[in-house]
Amino acid sequence: MTRTATHPPLDPWRFDAIAAGPEKLWGLPAIAAALGISIDKARRLARLPDCPIYRPDGGSYFAFRGELNAWLRSK
Template identity: 75%
Template structure:
């Protein structure tokens, strides 16, 4: 059974694919991560808090994610 939060995830269209696959490898901050994934900042914060996505907050302040890990995570959601 799929996680309920994943069911609200937008489809991976060409624009989202380009956003997640182009640009710097390390994404700093919730706005950059949410833009790359095509979801709201609140959704990214919730996924990070519950460990649903490879989003980190090592210093307890600023979030970051690696584009390659997000790509692998998105591929694994199918």
């Protein structure tokens, strides 16, 4: 008996969603690790107006992995 797959084909965006891990990244160390950069570089990126690294009211940094991936693809 054969089974047919009912899932759409695996594209880069679906792969990111499946393999990426948690969507919300808390703190610069987690963001830097997800991007493969230093914490200082992540801090500098967060200052760019179009970079999706957030720090509301001067609190902790956070980012959404999907937004970071989309932002990196646009560069």
